[in-house]
Amino acid sequence: MHSAGLRRPVAALPIMIAAVSDLTILLLLLAVLGLLAVQLARRQRALRGEIALLLGRIDRISEGNFDADLPPAHSPEFGQLSDAISQMAQRLKQTIDGLHEVAQRDTLTLLHNRSSFERSVERQLKKDDGNAAFLFIDLDGFKSVNDALGHNLGDRLLQVVSDRLKLASRIDEPNVAETGSPGDRPEMVTLARFGGDEFVVFLSGSASEPIAEKVAARILRVISEPFELGPxxxxxxxxxxxxxxxxxxxxxxxxxxxxxAAMYHAKRSGRSRYEVYSSALDEEVLRIAEQEQELREALTRGEFELYFQPLFDCRTLSLSSAEALLRWRHPKRGLILPGEFIPMAERANLMNAIGEWVIGEAARRIAEFAEAGRPLRIAVNVSPNQLQTVEFIAVVKASLQRFNAPPHLLELEITEDVAMRDVALAADRLARIARLGVSVAIDDFGTGYFPIWPV
Structure with missing residues (x-):
């Protein structure tokens, strides 16, 4: 009995050992899990910190601070994300800088635009002690070239003009002010395209009146040289x-x-010249502006009239044709002759509108005479601006169709000097006019060197 009782504890020993081993393993697992939990908690706090830093960086970027750096990341993934954000910030900064630069430049000539020029001048006026000059430049004859050759070559002409202005203003690189020796050139030159065919130059520093006139003379000289625009x-x-x-x-x-005001006076005094402002110009500018406004309103008010100078056949003494003569019946000044208002119309770019009215009125009168059984050929003078516009032929055709006027009773006259300005263009216009059935005449033929073959 005693021996049997001794065998039971010995038999239970492996079970006790196995139980202790399972407990040890469980404790080890719990310890490992505890360590993992601690690490995960630390990692979570680190992740929240890095995310907060990245969000802070993004906020600073949205406020325009593109150069703020981040501390080193604790993980490769966040390091890559931080680098990506930094690259994005730099690209965004470059884009914004580029847009800011574009916003200050004229897209065609790359000169300062009007608003950028105004800000620059205002800054310089605050710094200078009064030694500064403002030049306002208006191109003479640009509209005729633009109408005749098209907008593409017109734009190219403006680009070449801007290049010449840079040279005349002593600017070596586009839109970069240049420092010059005292007494020879202004300390700073700002050049801009003001709009259309107008440019402005601001000379600051030692820009006295003689210096301003010297720059203006250089500009006149370089602009007067011929411009090669393709053919x-x-x-x-x-x-x-x-x-x-x-x-x-x-x-x-x-x-x-x-x-x-000074520019306007220079244009009125013969063009291709410069004028220094004086207070006496104010009254003249106001008077001219009022006259031009009256001239614009004359079209809408119906103040223009056509008179007809008859031409008789010497053999039969019968009326063969008539030349249309334009007059302006001013409500206060009475009848005004073309010699007074045509130059004003040319300066105000009203010649095409007035010329279109004249052709239309002539077509209407031709139709009236023909309907009354007294067909009469009427001759109309064509201005240089009209001949050069691409719409001229369409205007003639539309006027004839509108009043159902016989084309052969309309005669268009151009002077030889007008045809000589561009022989190829004149020949093309004359041929297209003839195809409409309209008669063509060259006035003062033989006084110049217009070739006979286009006729």
Whole structure:
């Protein structure tokens, strides 16, 4: 009995050992899980910290701070994400800088645009002690070239003009002000395209009146040179107005108004010249502006009239044709002759509109005479601007169709000097007019060198 009782504990020993081993393993697992939980908690706190840093960086980028750096990341993944955000910030900065640059430039010529020029001038006026000059440049004859050759070559002409202005203003690189020796050139030159065919130059520093006139003379010289535009050669000029800071104005708007008035006077005085502003110009500018406005309103008010100078056949003494003569019946000044208002119409770019009215009125009168059984050929003078526009042939055709006027009773006259300006263009226009059935005549033929073959 005693021996049997001793065998039971010995038999239970393996079971006890196995139980202890399972407990040890369980404790080890719990320890490992505890360590993992601690690590995960630490990692979670680190991740929240890195995410907060990245979000903070993104917020600073949205506020325009593109150069803020991040501390080193604790993981490769966050390091790659941080690098990607930094690269994105730099690309965004470059894009914004590029857009800012574009916003200050004229897209065609790459010069300063109007708003950028105004800001630059205002800054310089605050720094200078009055030694500054404002030049307002308006191209003479650009519209005719643009109408004749098309907008593409017109744009190219403006680009070449801007290049020449840079040279004349002593600028070596586009839109970069240049420093010059005292007494020889202004300390700073700002050049801009003001709009259309208008340019402005601001000379600051030692820009006295003689210096401004010297720059204006250089500009006139380089603009007067022929422009090669593919197979075409164009010649234009420039009218320049000069205003001096302190003497003619202290603010940007005052200098702009004075320079514009001086430019207008230069254009009225013969073009291709410069004029320095004086207070006496204000009254003249106001008077001219009022006259031009009256001329514009004359079209809508029906103040233009056609008179007819008859032409008789010497053999039969019968009326064979008539030449249309334009007159302006001003409500206060009475009948005004073309010699007074045509130059004004040319400066105000009204010649095409007035010429279109004349052709239409002539077609209407031709139709009236024909319907009354008294067909009469009427001759109409064509201005250089009309002949050069691409719409001219369409205007003639539409006027005839509108009033059902016989084309052979309309005669269009151009002077030889007009045809000589561009022989190929004149020949093309004359041929297309003839195909409409309209008669063509060259006035003053033989006074120049217009070839006979186009006729």
């Amino acid at each position: 075409h050669v164009a010649k234009i000029g420039a009218s320049i107005g000069i205003a001096l800071a302190g003497k003619h104005g202290k603010s940007y708007s005052e200098l702009l108004r004075a320079a514009d």
